[in-house]
Amino acid sequence: MGRSPCCEKAHTNKGAWTKEEDDRLIAYIRAHGEGCWRSLPKAAGLLRCGKSCRLRWINYLRPDLKRGNFTEEEDELIIKLHNLLGNKWSLIAGRLPGRTDNEIKNYWNTHIRRKLLNRGIDPATHRPINEAAQDETTISFAASAVKEEEKSGVGEKDTKRSVVLQERCPDLNLELTISPPYQNQNEPLKKTGSLCFACSSGLQNGKDCSCRISSIGSSTSGSSTAPGYDFLGMKSAVLDYRSLETK
DNA sequence: AAGTAAAACAACCGCAAGGGG
DNA sequence: TCCCCTTGCGGTTGTTTTACT
Numbered sequence: 001m002g003r004s005p006c007c008e009k010a011h012t013n014k015g016a017w018t019k020e021e022d023d024r025l026i027a028y029i030r031a032h033g034e035g036c037w038r039s040l041p042k043a044a045g046l047l048r049c050g051k052s053c054r055l056r057w058i059n060y061l062r063p064d065l066k067r068g069n070f071t072e073e074e075d076e077l078i079i080k081l082h083n084l085l086g087n088k089w090s091l092i093a094g095r096l097p098g099r100t101d102n103e104i105k106n107y108w109n110t111h112i113r114r115k116l117l118n119r120g121i122d123p124a125t126h127r128p129i130n131e132a133a134q135d136e137t138t139i140s141f142a143a144s145a146v147k148e149e150e151k152s153g154v155g156e157k158d159t160k161r162s163v164v165l166q167e168r169c170p171d172l173n174l175e176l177t178i179s180p181p182y183q184n185q186n187e188p189l190k191k192t193g194s195l196c197f198a199c200s201s202g203l204q205n206g207k208d209c210s211c212r213i214s215s216i217g218s219s220t221s222g223s224s225t226a227p228g229y230d231f232l233g234m235k236s237a238v239l240d241y242r243s244l245e246t247k
Numbered sequence: 248a249a250g251t252a253a254a255a256c257a258a259c260c261g262c263a264a265g266g267g268g
Numbered sequence: 269t270c271c272c273c274t275t276g277c278g279g280t281t282g283t284t285t286t287a288c289t
Contacts, residue, residue, distance in 0.1 A: 016257075016283080038274065054275080055258065090277060101277075102257080110255055254286075264276085 013047045017056055021046055025053055026061055059102045066098025070107055078104060078112060083126040 013021070028044035034057065036043075037050035046053060070078075074096060081092040089101035089108075096104065108123075116123040120130070 014259075036274090049259095050274085051260090051276095052258075058276095059257075087278065105278075106256060250289085252286100252288080254284100256284080257282085259281075260279085262277090262279105264274105266272105266274085268270105268272090 012049050022061060059100045064098060
């Protein structure tokens with residue numbers, strides 16, 4: 001027994017929306033507000049399924065949407081957030097007013113991935129490509145999860161998914177203790193090739209670069225007593241993440 | 248101008264989480 | 269506590285547009 005379909009497929013339109021359908025949907029939501037997507041199509045006189053209406057509204061018709069090209073600032077913000085959150089497009093979208101998760105996802109796949117690759121950065125791990133390929137011992141959030149999936153080949157999809165989530169968003173996991181990858185604490189950061197959040201995002205020497213700070217021995221970071229505290233930029237990243245609002 | 252490839256965008260599908268009965 | 273329903277999310281596919289030969 002499968003679940004019942006979300007709608008009567010035989011009597012629903014699919015594909016591109018017409019102007020008339022858009023108008024109907026807008027008019028209905030203006031009059032009644034969002035919500036009750038399942039019953040909305042019938043009430044609004046649309047031959048669409050509720051999911052389709054919701055998607056159309058959220059991704060295209062919402063009045064607060066900011067259409068047009070992404071700015072350089074938005075680009076960098078998306079990269080940072082993706083580094084932090086992984087493919088949590090809705091969370092990323094929550095930090096970009098007027099942008100939708102779908103829009104950001106598409107933009108990532110068509111523009112930013114290539115941009116990072118051009119910078120020599122693996123878009124999945126946000127680490128330099130050659131380093132990711134060579135350094136098998138260093139933890140790489142996304143890459144390690146993928147490797148684990150490939151290795152195991154077992155159907156424990158959920159387990160794997162949660163592993164990925166835990167590793168990418170350590171702050172969410174209240175059980176695990178987060179440990180930075182092994183790193184000789186006496187060795188200067190430069191020598192080990194570890195990068196701060198900014199550098200791993202391709203923003204070498206940018207204003208967010210903490211490598212520089214670490215390397216000149218900033219006392220504010222307490223780097224001598226807490227090496228690795230700035231692990232992949234999580235010092236700032238965690239703070240950022242905690243301020244995120246869920247939709 | 249026509250054909251083809253690549254890029255960009257919109258929409259669909261399946262799954263999971265959360266809430267209510 | 270369990271089951272069902274609704275909603276939301278992320279991955280993927282399909283279609284349209286643009287660039288190139």
